[in-house]
Amino acid sequence: MSQPKPLNNLVLVDRASNPQTSEGGIALPTTDEPQQFHGKVLDIGHKVSAPLVAGDTVLFSRYSGTEVKYEGQSFLLVREEDLLATV
Secondary structure (H helix, E strand, C coil): CCCCCCCCEEEEEEECCCCCCCCCEEEECCCCCCCCCCEEEEECCCCCCCCCCCCCCEEECCCCCCCEEEEEEEEEEEEHHHEEEEC
């Protein structure tokens, strides 16, 4: 499956999914679950100056990014200045 190519200073991120079970094995409800604010970098735009490569895990703020769906898969496009850290 192909993925969109980010332009300019955008970073394409695969947002981390919420766990479906707790560490103790208890099934967690999927309604009203908090969103994760980290994800894996899939691709970077050509004007990104940060030292990022595909595969890095990044942290971003709560309201940053634009969620896009492409070929049935969800991605997040985040501006470089909205990235907080790499982990």
